[in-house]
Amino acid sequence: MRVMSLILSHLKKIDHILAGTIVCLCLFGLLMVYSASYPLGEMKYEQGSYFFMKQWQWLLIGLFFFIIAALFPYHAYRKWIRWLVMLSMLCLIIVLLPGIGVVKNNSQRWIHIGSLMIQPSEAVKLVMILYFAYVYARKQAYITSFRKGVLPPLILLGLVFLLILKQPDLGTAVSILLSCGIVLLCAGLNMRHLIFLGTTAAAGITFFAVTAPYRLKRLTSFRDPFQYEDGDGYQLIHSYLAMDSGGLTGNGLGGSIQKLGFLPEAHTDFIMSVISEELGFMGVSFVIGAYLLIMYRAVRIVRSLQDPFGKLLTVGLTFQIMLQAGFNLGAVFGLLPITGIPLPFISYGGSSLVFMMITAGILVNLSSYIKRPKQQAQAK
Known part of the structure; x- marks a missing residue:
């Protein structure tokens, strides 16, 4: 009973508009995956709902971890960050090993875990933001010193960049x-x-972009x-x-x-084109x-939090979502090169x-963890 009471108390404090918006995007994405992938499912698997059912299973898994992450205190990640970094680096190395990494479309980015196929670089996106927020929150006192305050985490970032580039996935x-x-x-970088x-x-x-012919x-x-x-x-x-x-x-x-075989990747990278064609x-x-x-x-959240780790973590996570959306939409609208980055919460x-x-x-x-107006008034 006490645990349930704590959970209910915590749920009252979260930003319900933020949580509701994310869930609505996911459900909308599921609907659009069904619409965009139905012809391909019929042609390839003789089952129009093939991709929809797979996405539905992933969504259930995602919702489970979404709830866990929403309840798990963010500051507790400090204790686990080193292990998460080591595990993610290990996965980036394993995925490149012959016979272990799964090759699709000339890229070796996936590994099989049981019946599931996981892309380690998706986890690394999150882990690196956690790591950078953790490290630079601790380095605030000497962030102006390049060698001591700035450089060490950049070495790890460079290694991650090269390992993912090797897949290849620029x-x-x-x-x-x-x-x-x-x-x-x-x-506070100067x-x-x-x-x-x-x-x-x-x-x-620029060098890596222009030196590879494709x-x-x-x-x-x-x-x-x-x-x-x-x-x-x-x-x-x-x-x-389509647009x-x-x-x-x-x-x-x-x-x-x-989506009837004319637009490749209609349910993944170019799902926004189908959204535009069907819903305008x-x-x-x-x-x-x-x-x-x-x-x-x-x-x-950023403006209300006092904890440097929390502030930097919020900035990094939000920027990653917006950046991924920007990359995808920019490619669909012809403003950026096609990168193969999916549309957050929506793409298959x-x-x-x-x-x-x-x-x-x-x-x-x-x-x-932010104070609402009523809480601020009580604190005074």
């Missing part, structure tokens, strides 16, 4: 780099160090996809066709033409509005959904 590697970078910036690290990171990303093709094709309509521009052109067809209110749920500008606005609401509620994909929900669960837990 998009995920860059997203981890940028999320950790924003945590470092908010920890301008001189910021310019040096920013220039170095930009040069490194990445260079993506960089050139997204700027003028119609010049490469039979190759790398094909997917983006059909994304444009143009949708108009204001769309063609109705299930009414997409592009209204559907797109709902999704973008939900992300903006999550960001707004997260800003409230088990590892991405589960670890994104854990990320969101930690955000919800952080929201329970």
Whole structure:
């Protein structure tokens, strides 16, 4: 009874708008995965609901961990962070071993755990933000010293970047780099160090982007996809066709033409194109509005928390969600190269959904530590 009482008391403190928005996005994503993947399920597995049922199972797992993360005190991660870092590094090494790592679409990013296929880099996104928030919260007193206050965690970040790049997965590697970078910036990095690290990171990303032929093709094709309509521009052109067809209110749920074998990855990377075609500008606005609401509620958490670790953790987790959404939407709208990064809470994909929900669960837990107006009045 006492445990249940504590849980109920904690649930009263969380940001219910934040939690509700996340759950609504997940349920909306499940509906859109069903719609976007039905033709592919019929053609490939003779079962239209094939991808829907798999996503539904992953969503149940994600909801379980979302609740656990929402109830688990965020400051307790300090005790486990070193073990989490070591485990995530081990997984990044294991996934590259021949015979263990699963190869799909010329990438070796997955490992089998029982009947499940897990993508370790999705877990590393979360672990590295936890690690950076933990380390730089402790280094506040000497954050202006590059060698002592800034450099040590960057060595580990560089190793993580190279291991994920080896899979190869430049998009995920860059997203981890940028999320950790924003945590470092908010920890008090001075301008001189910021310019040096920013220039170095930009040069490194550019080098890896242009030295691989298939990445260079993506960089050139997204700027003028119609010049490469039979190759790398094909997917983006059909994304444009889907969005143009949708108009204001769309063609109705299930009414997409592009998902009928024309638009590759319609239920994963390009699910927003199907949303736009079926639900129009209204559907797109709902999704973008939900992300903006999550960001707004997260800003409230950052402004209210006093704990440096909690502040940096909130910034890093929120930035990762928004960055991943930005990468995906930018690719769909033709503003950024196609990176293969899924749309948070919506795209089909088990590892991405589960670890994104854990990320969101930690955000919800952080929201329970802010003081509401009534609590502030009582404190006075």
